[in-house]
Every structure is written in C-alpha cells, then in structure tokens.
Amino acid sequence: MKKLIATLAIVGAAGTSGLFAQTGNSIEDLSITSSFAYESQYVFRGVKLNYDSFQPSLEFGFPVVGGDLYVGIWSNLPISGKNGGGAAGTLMGNANEIDIYAGYAYPITDMVTLDAGFIYYWYVNAPSMGNNATSYVEPYIGASFDVLLSPAIYVYYSVDQLTKAGGSGPDSGILTIEASIGYSFDLSQYMTVEGLSFDTGAYIGMGIPNDSSAMNGTTSFIYAGVTGDLVYAFNENVSASIGVRYSNYSQSGNSVTPPYSGSGFAPNQNNIWMGASVGFTY
Template structure:
C-alpha cells in the first residue's frame, strides 16, 4: 500500500511532492525516510527502520515499491508493491483505486497478502484536505475503512508545516475488530529543484487490547524527477 500509502499519515510525512519537468510525460519520485517506530494501522511492527520507496507516475496511472528495513532487533523486512489509477471527479476531488501486494521474504513461510483499495480525496480550500479509503486484504480477510484530514501552512518560499489526523476501523473475519487513530506534525524544507527534507512527530494509538500508544519520529529526504 502507499504508506505514504496507508494513507493520510504516511502521505503527510513524505515532505510533499516534487513535480516532474514540464516537458516530461512521466515522473519518478524517491523517498528515503527513517522512523524510530514502524506503526501500521495503530499496531507497532518494528522499532528503528529505514523505509525507502520509489514511485513511477504517468498521467493518472502510478506504480511503486515501498519497503521497511528494521535496523534494530530481529524483525523481518517487508516489501510492498502497488499499482493504481486516479480519476478526477472535479477540479478538487478525485477517485483513487488500486491494489497492494505485501511480501515478507524473511519469514519462515515467506508470508504474503494482497489488498485492493478504493478511495476519495479532495481539497477543501484554505490549506485543508480530506480523504476516505476502503481496503480489503484477501489473504487475511480483513476490511479496513480509514478517513483523514490534513492541513498545510506555507511558512516561507521554501518551507511548509503540515498537520494530519486519521481515524480507521478494522473488521477482521474470525479475528478481533478494532479502531485506530493518529496525529502528526511535519516540517518540510525544499533543498533545491528536485529534493526536499522533512522532520515529523507522530502519535498513534488504538483500542486493541495489549497494544500501547506510540509516539515516534520520522525524518528523511524525498526527490522527484
């Protein structure tokens, strides 16, 4: 999944997007973040991790790979491959649909799962944005509904401060249903025409029994061509 995906928190923490050259019919985006905790839908999966990603986009089509590589502990790494298409519904709202393939090569059985998704996102004006997504994991038979709000404030010609919050519900067939939520604040600074840096703080929590709340740092560099 675009955990730049999953989705509003991750998107808010990428430090913003960088445009391709005007004469190009496609763009390539690279992201190199470090997180002090890897938390996915309210559940901590690893501690200190490097999470590079690459995405190709042409018109409304996009495809990419995201990976989490823990640098502490003996946690298995993760690779996510995704593909999707965004269709404009108006000048400010768009429909997004696609699918993500999750692969964990270091687990004994090489665990994997497949998750189609569909979502709606839009610009509310005044720096505010909103999104709503539905995901269904075919392997785990789990449905996830997530909504989010974002706010971006321009601090200078080269810097912005972004706030994001999300709320999600997980319905697991034969498992435990739960609610999760998160809040983040990110400072983004443009380094040059193709690169920007970012630093953010994230709070994530859920009502899942035995799962603590999490407060962690994300920092990195993103590039676009």
C-alpha cells in the first residue's frame, strides 16, 4: 500500500514557485509509478485474508532537501466472493481495502537510507471484524542498505487497531518488526532476451500486541515468506512480472487471534499462491 490529491495539496499549499525555489527542483522531477497486479490470494503478514484479488497502486515521488517525499495509494479489490475464512461475508468477504500512505526517505550515506511515514488502512464496507477496527493508522520507520541482498528493517505500530478485552472501542495496537532481503538475477546475460530477470525476496517479521487481552492472550506472532518473479522490462518505463509466493504464520497459543477471530482463520498457517503484474514508471 503504499494520494494524487494529497500530493497536489502539498504543492498547492506551499505555492508552486515557492516550493521549487526552496528545493531547487522543478515539476519535471516529479516521479510517478503505478502497477496493476493480480494475486490468487491476498496474504498480509502471513495471514490469508482473501482469494483472487486485483491490486492496483499509484505513487508520486518528489525530491525534497536531499531526500524523497512520496505519497501513494494501494488497494485490494477481491474478485471472488470467498475469503480466507472460507465463507463470504466473514471478516473481509467482498470488502475492498484501501491503504493510503506517505513518507520521506533520506540517504544518510551512500549505502544507508532512512525512511519514515504512515499508512492509513481502510476496509471499505467491511462486515463486523470482531476485535479489529475497520480503519486505523500505522506509523513506521525503517532503514535500507545498498549492499548485497539489499537488506532492510522496518518497525510499525498500528494505533487503535484492536479492542481490549471488556473495552468499548479499538484502543490497543500491535508493534511489528520486519526484516527483508532481495536479489535480482539478470537473465539477459545467459539468454538472447534483453531486459529479462528473476527477482527473489524473503522476509520475516514479529508482531507484539501492547495488550495481550486484545488478542485472546496471544503475546506474539511470527510470520515469514519468500517470493520469486520472472520480470521482463519492455523499456525503462514499462515492465511485467509473474511469479509464486510462500508464507508461514504462527503465534503463541492455539486460539484464533483477532483481528482474524470469528472468521475460521487457522492460528497457524502456510500459504502458497501466484501473482502477476504490469508496472509503469514515469
């Protein structure tokens, strides 16, 4: 998830000429990336939330004071009526998810970039989601490293995502720490096809609720996954990919953890699915 209106608002509020004069940049420095993806399952932090889904996204970026300001929107639009719990109308059902995010990334050295921002999660027309709020904000901070395997580590905290036991509203959050690596194998050097690569990635994360009573006594959960995509770049602006994904989710205790309670979700699960996308960069 990773907003057009927000970007225009920022520029308009500052005054176009004033903003460009302060940063030394012009409108030509504005970058736009978009993608149109299909996933046979929608898996979020190891948990399957839905089956066949369309996932469009749009992001704007602009260089500011040596770093990059970015604003974007990401959506999950279920194609089928069933979800990860099995029956339509439970937890996600046919509900659309819209995530709006914004952040600022700043390179502190040639190899280290710090990133901070927030994500606003909105489950549009979602049915009752048990202990989980139908909208909440999640600030984050992270660092990425321009070295072999491109490692990165991020820390997230969801504000008022869960309802405490006996509480009257969502007033508990989850601290999530996630580390990831990735590598792109250039296949064009072995084949006559230019622009062909195989991109791989792996991640592992841990979630810790600030009040275990909001998660049926669960004190933590762990998730991990790997991805592999065959990517073809038609040119510097357009690319397409297709690949497979695997994820694992496990938690302390055997009860189903909110926000997935009451929906038939297994507290421990393994998922394998495929995805394809077309991406554009301007």
